[in-house]
Amino acid sequence: YQGAEHPVEKVSWHDAQTFIQALNERLPGSPFALPTEAQWEYACRAGTTGSRYGPLDEVAWYADNSDGTTHPVRMKSPNAWDLYDTLGNVLEWCLDEALGHWAPTPYTNTGQVDPVATWNQRHLSRVVRGGSWSVDAKRVRAAYRYAYPRTRRYDYLGFRLARGHAAVS
Numbered sequence: 751y752q753g754a755e756h757p758v759e760k761v762s763w764h765d766a767q768t769f770i771q772a773l774n775e776r777l778p779g780s781p782f783a784l785p786t787e788a789q790w791e792y793a794c795r796a797g798t799t800g801s802r803y804g805p806l807d808e809v810a811w812y813a814d815n816s817d818g819t820t821h822p823v824r825m826k827s828p829n830a831w832d833l834y835d836t837l838g839n840v841l842e843w844c845l846d847e848a849l850g851h852w853a854p855t856p857y858t859n860t861g862q863v864d865p866v867a868t869w870n871q872r873h874l875s876r877v878v879r880g881g882s883w884s885v886d887a888k889r890v891r892a893a894y895r896y897a898y899p900r901t902r903r904y905d906y907l908g909f910r911l912a913r914g915h916a917a918v919s
Contacts, residue, residue, distance in 0.1 A: 755822035757840045757908045763876045763900035766843050766909040773911075784845040785912035787895070790879045793912075794836040794892045796829035801891035802837060803829040810838025812890045816883035820905070838890050840908035841878040848875035848897030875899050882906035 752759075761769075766784060773782050785793065796803055807815055808827045820839055828834045836842075875897040881890030884906045889896075898907065 752820060753822065755824075756820050757823055757835065759820055759840050759905050759908050760903040761843075761908055762903045763843050763898075765903070770911070780913055782911045782913050784843055784909060787844045787846045787877055787879065789912050790836075790842065790844050790910070791892055793831065793833055794829065794880065796831040796833065798830065798892075801893060803892070806837075806887055806890060810835070810881065810890045811883045812838045812881060813884055813886050818883070820883055836880055836910075837892070838881050839883055840880075840906055841882045841896070842880050843907070843909040844877040844879055846877045848877050878907065 763784075770782050770784070794803070803809060804827055806812065809829070810826060811821045816838075823839070824834045826835065826838070829836060877895060877897050879895060880892075881894050898904075
């Protein structure tokens with residue numbers, strides 16, 4: 751990352767898992783993990799129903815306002831639950847697996863409550879959410895979904911932690 755106030759970037763899904771494992775060993779009893787897609791979207795929306803929790807330029811760094819780089823966190827307005835940068839700045843890894851490179855697992859019509867990903871060796875990609883400093887406005891919204899191979903490290907790719915549920919390995 752570019753500084754103490756910037757989001758961590760250039761981190762693979764595996765790097766995030768290594769960090770989480772070390773954190774859980776140091777702080778037993780409150781397991782940390784990457785959020786599921788459902789958890790990520792619930793936290794991002796913070797009770798809102800629109801595609802964003804505020805006007806885009808007020809809540810997110812994206813291609814039109816980022817000058818081609820990440821920015822320190824907490825410089826844009828938070829959502830209603832005081833979570834900053836859930837949209838823009840860096841894409842965030844989720845726990846959920848994807849069907850293949852660049853394709854999140856499609857949503858189904860069956861009702862589910864906070865589905866948790868299951869590991870399958872065939873699925874080498876994981877879902878990312880939220881848009882980043884490098885993408886256009888249409889991709890910086892609560893429902894934006896994409897996937898990357900678990901080994902990728904990009905300067906627009908980071909993660910956010912969820913607490914209170916067991917990690918899926």
